[in-house]
Amino acid sequence: MQDSLKDRSIIVTGSGRGIGEAMVRGLADAGARVVVADIQHDLAGKVADGINGAGGKAVALEVDVTSRESVRAMIAATVEKYGRLDVMFNNAGIAQVKPFLDITEDDWHKVMDVNGLGVLIGMQEAVRQMKSQGGGGKIVNTASIAGKQGYEPLAHYCASKFAVVALTQAAARAFGGDGICVNAICPGVVATDMWKLIDKGFKDEGLTSRDNEAFENFSSGILLGRPSHSDDLVGVSRFLASSASDYMTGQSLVVDGGMVLV
Numbered sequence: 001m002q003d004s005l006k007d008r009s010i011i012v013t014g015s016g017r018g019i020g021e022a023m024v025r026g027l028a029d030a031g032a033r034v035v036v037a038d039i040q041h042d043l044a045g046k047v048a049d050g051i052n053g054a055g056g057k058a059v060a061l062e063v064d065v066t067s068r069e070s071v072r073a074m075i076a077a078t079v080e081k082y083g084r085l086d087v088m089f090n091n092a093g094i095a096q097v098k099p100f101l102d103i104t105e106d107d108w109h110k111v112m113d114v115n116g117l118g119v120l121i122g123m124q125e126a127v128r129q130m131k132s133q134g135g136g137g138k139i140v141n142t143a144s145i146a147g148k149q150g151y152e153p154l155a156h157y158c159a160s161k162f163a164v165v166a167l168t169q170a171a172a173r174a175f176g177g178d179g180i181c182v183n184a185i186c187p188g189v190v191a192t193d194m195w196k197l198i199d200k201g202f203k204d205e206g207l208t209s210r211d212n213e214a215f216e217n218f219s220s221g222i223l224l225g226r227p228s229h230s231d232d233l234v235g236v237s238r239f240l241a242s243s244a245s246d247y248m249t250g251q252s253l254v255v256d257g258g259m260v261l262v
């Protein structure tokens with residue numbers, strides 16, 4: 001599988017840390033030419049420097065996934081650097097904890113703009129580039145187990161991840177004829193900075209009484225006996241970016257250690 005990623009041009013948004021960082025490092029280790037894209041350019045730069053220092057090929061780009069102009073500029077810079085775009089990972093996302101009745105319009109738009117609209121724009125602009133190259137390519141979206149089941153007090157976050165699953169299916173139907181495969185990854189409870197913010201949100205809202213309590217509660221039913229680490233998502237990322245998944249599209253793969261069985 002590693003050989004099938006050699007010299008593939010791959011963008012991973014939100015890859016300055018967390019799951020995205022693990023993904024982009026794993027793809028680079030498998031021979032891909034990667035773009036470390038993040039709204040925080042300093043974080044992206046550190047990751048890219050690490051990849052290049054280890055003998056890989058990486059460039060850091062700043063991107064705001066909610067801005068079409070920013071996404072277009074990112075893709076144009078990728079093509080200028082690597083000659084084409086083979087795989088687009090729409091991974092950037094945010095979370096917010098709010099009791100259901102307290103979610104405001106501003107809360108809704110904040111989460112949906114990044115997690116929903118950001119994925120839509122990323123998919124649209126990636127498809128346009130791939131079609132201009134003659135067709136073919138892969139798009140991989142980061143959804144969540146929250147795109148499979150609704151959790152309170154994460155209703156608007158869950159809605160945004162259900163949207164990612166729907167967009168994945170719709171795009172797979174729209175662009176299969178162009179040879180573009182579109183799939184999603186649904187992580188579970190992953191020990192990242194995002195989950196630290198979620199856990200803090202539970203405590204701040206008075207829903208838990210101590211640090212890490214929500215993380216522990218959500219992790220307690222995982223069949224493999226532990227929460228996930230970012231590196232647990234590397235294998236499936238390589239698979240979906242590689243020729244090994246050429247006959248798969250429209251799927252949302254749950255990688256959660258057996259927390260949600262669907």
